[in-house]
Amino acid sequence: MSAATDVLIVAPSVAKRLPATVPELLGAGLRVSQQSGGRVVAALLGDATAELAEELIARGVDRVHSISSAQLSEDVVEAHLPAVLEVCRQVKPQLVLLTHDLIGAELAPRLAFRLDGAVASGCVDVSFAGGHTRCTRPCYGGIARAVDAFALTPVVATIRAGVFEPAPRQSGRQGEIVTYVTDSEATTRTRVLERKLESAEGVRLEDARAIVAGGRGLEGPEGFRVLEDLARALDAAVGASRVPCDLGWCPHSWQIGLTGKTVTPELYIAVGISGAGHHMAGCGNAKAIVAINIDPEAAIFQDARFGAVGDYREIVPALAAEVRRLKQAT
Amino acid sequence: MHIVVCIKQIPNPDALAAVLRVDEAACAVVLPPGHPLVISPFDEQAIEAALRIRDQLGPDVKITAVTLGPESARTALKQALSLGADDAVHLLDAAFGSADSYVTAHALAAAIRKLGDVDLVLAGRQAADWDAGIVGLGVAEILDLPSVSFACGIEVRAGAILIERVLQDGFETVHSPLPALVTISNELGEVRKPSLRETMRAARKPVAVWSGVDLALDARCLTARRTLLQLFIPPKNTQCEMIAGSSGNEQGARLAQRLVEARLA
Numbered sequence: 001m002s003a004a005t006d007v008l009i010v011a012p013s014v015a016k017r018l019p020a021t022v023p024e025l026l027g028a029g030l031r032v033s034q035q036s037g038g039r040v041v042a043a044l045l046g047d048a049t050a051e052l053a054e055e056l057i058a059r060g061v062d063r064v065h066s067i068s069s070a071q072l073s074e075d076v077v078e079a080h081l082p083a084v085l086e087v088c089r090q091v092k093p094q095l096v097l098l099t100h101d102l103i104g105a106e107l108a109p110r111l112a113f114r115l116d117g118a119v120a121s122g123c124v125d126v127s128f129a130g131g132h133t134r135c136t137r138p139c140y141g142g143i144a145r146a147v148d149a150f151a152l153t154p155v156v157a158t159i160r161a162g163v164f165e166p167a168p169r170q171s172g173r174q175g176e177i178v179t180y181v182t183d184s185e186a187t188t189r190t191r192v193l194e195r196k197l198e199s200a201e202g203v204r205l206e207d208a209r210a211i212v213a214g215g216r217g218l219e220g221p222e223g224f225r226v227l228e229d230l231a232r233a234l235d236a237a238v239g240a241s242r243v244p245c246d247l248g249w250c251p252h253s254w255q256i257g258l259t260g261k262t263v264t265p266e267l268y269i270a271v272g273i274s275g276a277g278h279h280m281a282g283c284g285n286a287k288a289i290v291a292i293n294i295d296p297e298a299a300i301f302q303d304a305r306f307g308a309v310g311d312y313r314e315i316v317p318a319l320a321a322e323v324r325r326l327k328q329a330t
Numbered sequence: 331m332h333i334v335v336c337i338k339q340i341p342n343p344d345a346l347a348a349v350l351r352v353d354e355a356a357c358a359v360v361l362p363p364g365h366p367l368v369i370s371p372f373d374e375q376a377i378e379a380a381l382r383i384r385d386q387l388g389p390d391v392k393i394t395a396v397t398l399g400p401e402s403a404r405t406a407l408k409q410a411l412s413l414g415a416d417d418a419v420h421l422l423d424a425a426f427g428s429a430d431s432y433v434t435a436h437a438l439a440a441a442i443r444k445l446g447d448v449d450l451v452l453a454g455r456q457a458a459d460w461d462a463g464i465v466g467l468g469v470a471e472i473l474d475l476p477s478v479s480f481a482c483g484i485e486v487r488a489g490a491i492l493i494e495r496v497l498q499d500g501f502e503t504v505h506s507p508l509p510a511l512v513t514i515s516n517e518l519g520e521v522r523k524p525s526l527r528e529t530m531r532a533a534r535k536p537v538a539v540w541s542g543v544d545l546a547l548d549a550r551c552l553t554a555r556r557t558l559l560q561l562f563i564p565p566k567n568t569q570c571e572m573i574a575g576s577s578g579n580e581q582g583a584r585l586a587q588r589l590v591e592a593r594l595a
Binding site: 114119246306309319 | 343346347350352359431432435455456458459460461462463464467468470471472476477478479480492496497498499500501502503504505506507510515516517519555556557558559560561562563564566567569570571572573575577578579580581582583585586587588589590592594595
């Protein structure tokens, strides 16, 4: 058996910046490395700069493998695989951590099968004890949690956004940087022909301090206009549960939940959302949830700090008006 | 063109929260007797994606549904046949009883190899019970197929496929040669219902049953890598402060005041 104890963090750079989830991965990785007695190593992919490598080191990484190629910076999943594999062959990690996003969710299983390891996806906790890697993940549409144990290495795990505290910067940390340039184009069989991005107005959901989200209970697309007004009053972003997205009441990019985005705002106002596990898996880590629903039995009230039972068409505009009045008064 | 759709039978995930219980000692979910078993909704959409390709290309498209599961999973295959699949293969073996995504991916990959002339493999983005999303991509890796995940549309063009794919903030079109594996997301949209004629025909279509020996799976491929250590339902907060009022207007205003007092607004 190999005595692999190192934790490898996969950090794709996006537009020469580290996504906010990378320090969270490091938070998870540092904890596991303390339990396993290994080091934290990072695979920095894409149009990486020396500053990004230095930032990873400041946040606890001992060695950065920085790999750049045009294909990597274009988010082509297939191009990431040989790059990460190359780092894995050198590092021989016990655990590989990726963000549970579109790239991570596709990359992790392929990587695990290629490395003859194991895989756990969408984790909300990860630890190492008694020679086993343990991964906790939501299942059954977010209703239940499963704790999986793996005895072999490597374990490839994707971590949901917003569950781990980001690893802080420390001044004066030293680390090693290894850089390579690869040409993965030869190995990619798929290619992106076109990308259509929905231009997000105002605050991005992932970065929002406050979110106003609507569900089936809005009863139509016009309900989102009511929510948008409240969002303006609160300087919040607008989101949705899956049903309004599938029904075309709002863009798919607004979807929060197990099959949508994971958000962790300070304030989450759920309007006409029943609170199914599927949705809560994407917003359950919000600091405070406020539920507005016509159904007093809605499950969402069990997750909420404040609740109001009634017609959102009356409650939400009054809430927006009073927020504006109170803000002006201060 | 031959399309294989990988499907899984699961407890109906609709309104599951009200009835799902967990036996923590046995690490197993407990459902009320008679809780319906269905094709996982994302897999149903994978079947729909295959049917849409046949709508586009015509009757030369052959669709085979494959599942790994207990005896009951035969019903899921019959349903796939009634939706329009031509053939069905049931991977059934006592050795699959403790299958995790590693074992399942190896068994499905072996079945696809055994079928031979497969051009396209489709699967749901994840099964709506364990929500892992591993098996499909594992199959792609074992068979060395290019993969594209979270598809909401597929078009066959000149021996290759164009896949419409859902991004965090939009969509992209990806080109892939065939054979390939594609996982389907809910954005694919509405699925068709089985027709009476197809249901009658489906009743007469056979379901092939293959065991681990038929698939020539070795002990290593049959050994689960995951040990389920714990299964639980996280406790809920019951401390919700309900904002009452004589009207919605009053509730809204009071809620605003409480949010400001709690420094949330």
